[in-house]
Amino acid sequence: MATGTGMIPSIGHAAVLIGLGLTAYALVAYVLAARGGDPRLGISGRRAVIGSFVAAAVGCVAMMISLLTHDFSVLYVAENNATSTPPFISVISLWAALEGSILFWALLATGWAALVLHRYRDRHRQLIPWVGATLAAINLFFFAVMVWPGNPFLRTAPVAAEGLGPNALLQNHPFMALHPPLLYLGYTGLAVPFAFAIAALATKRLDTEWLRIVRRWTLIPWIFLTLGIVAGAWWSYEVLGWGGYWAWDPVENAALLPWLTATAFIHSAMVAERRSGLKIWTSAMVIATFVLTLVGTFLTRSGIVASVHSFTQSAIGPWFLAAIVISLAGALTLLVWRLPNLAGDGRPSGTVSRESAFLFNNVLFLGLTFAVLFGTLLPLLVAATSGDTISVGAPWFNTVTVPIFIALLFLMGVGPALPWGSASWATARERFAIPVIAAVVVVGLVLALGLRDPASVGTLGLAVFVAAVMGDEVVRGARARGRTRDENPALATWRLTTRNRRRYGGYTVHVGVLVMAVAVAISSGLATDRTVTLAPGETATIGAYEITHDRLVVEPLANDARIIETRAEVTYSGPQSGSLGTALRDYPNSPTVVATPAVRTSLAEDLYVTLLASDAATQTVTLHLFVNPLVVWIWIGGAIVGGGAVFAIWPERRARRVTVEHPQRAARPSVENA
């Protein structure tokens, strides 16, 4: 039951106000400290940031309690909760809509800021005040949004007896508990490298100091962002019922855009750190990444672009637009101002070298970013100039981006195998002969087996090439180590990789990307689907499966009688067999019925069944049947990417860190200055 107008939401609102005050104070204190004021200002600024984190946490807890107790005096609760909403859904409704998301966002943003400022409280004394000031300014924005246009604790009068209930799409799958927090952790965390870039530019400390710090602080949010994107794709596959996992929806693009530039940054930062090259480029990528997280949020949440995610029209849009313009203009001004300090101290390198591979990698990532941004914003541009409504669909995005992705895949194999500086023809031949042969053999093999789809064959060939280059690299390294240290191959491999975590973690990430690339190519090239209409007892076939329609059930859900489920109960046999129920759910607050597809997953393929329509009188159902090969490998690949990145940032044992293990690096000690 609604508990009326309790104290809890007032406490939440007070916490937000306190958070605003503390963040504003932190901003002022850090700016004064940065301009040479009393060092104690920095200390009090840090404490204010930690205090703002506590305030945001109190706000989140207050909102969760309001949701759990169905306190409909809070508008957000009335719009996103009902008395029948189960506790788990009530808790995750914190991020089900705009105002709650911003509260949760503030918690994560202040959390990152508190963590970074606490960790470096005694180090990097020139950079940290600027880092603190930048992070405080960003957090100030979120608190201000919650105080003015997007107050999560806004009250309603009169208090409704019953709430609207959670958004239908959010209560249909447990992944909703995972996908938004992962994305938000990524988005908010990417403010940290941005703050360090601003600090480095402001203080002119443009050597490798800030790059070494932000490597880890970029990779951690990058991992979250990656897993968030993969979880979002998985959610869309399991919930939306169209048999696919990526639709180039504006919101998917919004998450992909900062991921692309962050990935470019991670690569170019290596060149900047080791060879002092690509500095302007690296700084620009950090700025672009942060601005794109804002653009992404703006597109997602302002309701400007229609999508599954744009829940509300709200007054928050103009605030986000102002934040985008201010941060982009401010950061660019700083960057342009420091251009003379950034330019031209890189060492020259050959056309065929690891640096140039990294540069190509960055050019391609930037190209992808522009292509995706253009496709996402084009409907807006057309609407603004001609007033027409157009939509840019998946075919356009696929045509434009697939060649770039394939080129990136190729570079992924070539880049890491090339030496820094410049490569000779002999080196190239030596490194790539075996991988090229392996790729040719595999392509010949799959062609002989009857696979004809060019994208699938090409991706498979490239994947084998890249995997062979990396495998060759590991074997060489381990062999060299085994010889010089007299270790057995397993021990040598283990020590080689765990003592070069950054390199071999990176390779593992690449392996995950390869797995995903092959799975995407095969699953999109070789998926089969058909639509069948079956009376009870009738059977249809798809691929190696036989599907029999048993009965049609229409009943309210056990845990919420307002939700009516129309469910086809089906038995299937073939490579997998069993029974499944695929349903359409009618939520009271959703204008359309929500599909609840049944997915039966194996390592080889998924059987995916969606109910399209049914006739209660005759018990006839229309089913959309899919057999999607290798889809599960996309999620496995995502996990490998995450695991590889974690391996890369795992702290190395310091005492042994000085040893140079890699034969190629050992041969070129002069280039190792990082």
Place this chain on the structure above:
Amino acid sequence: MRHLRWLLIPILVVPLGWLLFTGFGRDPRAIASPLIGQAAPTWTIATLDGATLGTDELSGRPYIVNFWASWCIPACVDEHPVLASAHETYGDDLVVVGVLYQDAPADAEGFLARYGDAGYDNLVDAGGRLAIEYGVTGPPETFFVDANGIVRDKQFGPLTDALMAQRLASIGVGR
């Protein structure tokens, strides 16, 4: 030449800012109803009071069809007095018809007891057939039908007094 690099800032910021700015004021979900200019669906449906109402009983008068629900807050609560006042103001010149949108009759009665029952009929739309015929995407949604039975206008979202006056003008009420 050296100062040209400053041009980079407006070149990047202005178009992006302008483009995103143009998005304001458009509601991506505000879809024009294909029913406008077409004959309104005809129906005979049970009301909340247990009687029956049909389009043929409206005898050539303009009418409005308001889809609402007790769970639709705050929008349906906000527009409730606007509908009541239109019903009282125009009397026999306008028929106001409410339609329960995916709502339990008992909940709807509770809503009317709480916020006031102006006395116009509310239809119990079993199975949502009428909502489907009108192409309702979510409450509140109100259709304005003229004396000849042609749909002239549609309101997506809550009505205000000003919007009500403007939309009613399209079906010749209030001028």
